[in-house]
């Protein structure tokens with residue numbers, strides 16, 4: 001238990017620098033895990049053609065918190081399997097929808 005707490009604290013310290021630019025747990029997760037393929041920031045410096053940017057995903061009228069949650073729980077075709085916890089999924093969904 002103590003070890004788990006230490007690990008969480010160490011991770012929080014590792015992740016913290018990203019927080020300065022990107023408020024919100026979902027934004028930090030997106031920078032850590034999603035930025036390799038997706039443009040995750042609201043105003044990307046460059047466009048990406050491989051994966052849709054999070055702003056484009058958010059702007060799609062068919063995107064809802066339910067559709068995002070379903071999508072993230074089954075994992076996508078070209079993506080590594082993240083096995084996100086439901087808390088992490090919620091944070092990412094909230095972040096993506098905040099880009100609307």
Ligand code: HEC
Pocket residue numbers: 029030033034035036037038050051052057068071072076077078079080082092
């Ligand atoms: C290895 C590259 C890669 C990574 C990493 C990645 N994605 Fe994706 N993602 C894609 C590609 C390619 C697509 C579009 C094709 C597909 O669905 O597989 C996509 C599609 C999506 C879609 C659906 C878009 C739509 O139009 O409905 C969502 C939502 C999404 N990604 C979220 C995420 C989140 C959240 C993360 C981080 C936890 C992430 N992705 C990490 C490559 C990636």
